Amino acid sequence: MAPGAIELHLGDNLDVLARLPDASFELVYVDPPFNTGKRQARHRLRTKRAADGDRLGFHGLRYATVKLGTRSFADAFDDYLAFLEPRLVEARRVLAPHGSFFLHLDYREVHYAKVLCDAIFGRASFQNEIVWAYDYGARSKRKWPAKHDNVLWYAKDPERYTFEYDAIDRIPYLAPKLVGPEKAKRGKTPTDTWWNTIVSPTGKEKTGYPTQKPLAILERIVRVHSKPGDRVLDFFAGSGTTGEAAAKLGRSAVLVDSKRAAVEVMARRLAAYEPRCVGFEPRARRTRGGRAAKDEAVERASLDADKAERAPKERVTLELAPKRPATPRRAAALRPRKNGATPARSKAAPASRRSTGAAAGTASGV
Numbered sequence: 001m002a003p004g005a006i007e008l009h010l011g012d013n014l015d016v017l018a019r020l021p022d023a024s025f026e027l028v029y030v031d032p033p034f035n036t037g038k039r040q041a042r043h044r045l046r047t048k049r050a051a052d053g054d055r056l057g058f059h060g061l062r063y064a065t066v067k068l069g070t071r072s073f074a075d076a077f078d079d080y081l082a083f084l085e086p087r088l089v090e091a092r093r094v095l096a097p098h099g100s101f102f103l104h105l106d107y108r109e110v111h112y113a114k115v116l117c118d119a120i121f122g123r124a125s126f127q128n129e130i131v132w133a134y135d136y137g138a139r140s141k142r143k144w145p146a147k148h149d150n151v152l153w154y155a156k157d158p159e160r161y162t163f164e165y166d167a168i169d170r171i172p173y174l175a176p177k178l179v180g181p182e183k184a185k186r187g188k189t190p191t192d193t194w195w196n197t198i199v200s201p202t203g204k205e206k207t208g209y210p211t212q213k214p215l216a217i218l219e220r221i222v223r224v225h226s227k228p229g230d231r232v233l234d235f236f237a238g239s240g241t242t243g244e245a246a247a248k249l250g251r252s253a254v255l256v257d258s259k260r261a262a263v264e265v266m267a268r269r270l271a272a273y274e275p276r277c278v279g280f281e282p283r284a285r286r287t288r289g290g291r292a293a294k295d296e297a298v299e300r301a302s303l304d305a306d307k308a309e310r311a312p313k314e315r316v317t318l319e320l321a322p323k324r325p326a327t328p329r330r331a332a333a334l335r336p337r338k339n340g341a342t343p344a345r346s347k348a349a350p351a352s353r354r355s356t357g358a359a360a361g362t363a364s365g366v
């Protein structure tokens with residue numbers, strides 16, 4: 001791949017990974033979905049003798065089935081790990097000898113996946129568990145609100161890996177007065193807890209892809225864990241955040257996703273870098289005039305379907321106040337006057353529109 005080149009692949013990542021050569025990427029970052037669609041509930045059953053039982057046994061005796069419980073919780077993780085394992089093995093294979101692997105998960109999956117990663121990469125290769133902390137959305141009153149994701153970092157060779165200390169961005173001191181003006185001005189390097197707000201639902205960065213991660217998080221990973229000209233791989237690429245970070249920082253990137261909606265979003269987002277598209281022809285490139293709008297509608301519908309399909313996790317949702325019915329009195333109040341004067345807005349009206357303002361979110365305050 002030429003330096004700075006971007007490749008987008010539509011397809012199952014296991015198939016695409018199989019075509020990638022050994023040791024060909026200095027940095028691999030993945031943010032897999034938990035909902036793989038393979039979850040199964042296995043019921044544990046016991047039988048006991050009963051004249052009116054639902055099962056027939058030896059000598060015509062009848063038995064009743066007793067359901068002991070559903071092991072769906074453990075099985076969901078078994079299925080998830082079975083889905084992840086071959087992909088993680090491939091991730092290690094395609095990693096350069098001094099390369100780094102990042103696995104982005106949430107608190108429900110991370111402990112199971114850590115054990116799996118230790119087995120694949122070796123415990124000695126584990127470097128950090130980065131906690132991405134945000135502070136946005138509903139707050140539970142029954143437990144501590146979960147407001148973080150976990151990112152595991154493994155170095156293929158724990159003795160030799162890229163860590164560009166001088167490329168780390170600096171963050172403000174919490175108590176700048178304690179460190180003096182010069183240090184306060186320079187800021188400090190972050191720890192393994194990274195405070196960063198979510199992608200603002202109303203901001204410029206938003207692509208509309210449901211699980212988009214903040215560019216600032218990916219930029220930090222790419223800047224510190226690779227060098228200009230290096231090759232970056234994300235095989236659960238979604239909206240292409242990793243690709244944008246890589247391209248902005250002069251790295252090349254291979255981005256893979258099995259969903260048409262994702263590769264379309266990436267093709268549009270990364271158009272300035274003229275990506276090579278493998279396994280699909282981006283709609284934006286082949287549409288003319290009226291067809292573009294139709295294709296966008298198809299894509300939007302596909303994104304909506306993705307949203308509906310997602311695992312029942314706590315997600316950020318905007319709460320829009322319900323539309324008030326237009327009573328004749330209210331409609332009359334809002335109708336423009338003959339003299340051109342704008343009618344005074346009822347006090348309640350802005351409140352229903354104000355809700356998206358909350359989307360600017362409350363960054364951590366840190």
Ligand SMILES: C[S@@+](CC[C@H](N)C(=O)[O-])C[C@H]1O[C@@H](n2cnc3c(N)ncnc32)[C@H](O)[C@@H]1O
Nearest residue numbers: 012013031211212213236238239241257258259
């Ligand atoms: C959590 S999203 C990634 C979001 C991304 N980090 C971003 O910032 O936009 C996970 C992505 O993995 C994709 N995916 C799931 N299974 C896949 C598979 N077997 N092969 C390739 N992509 C897959 C989904 O379509 C989804 O877009």
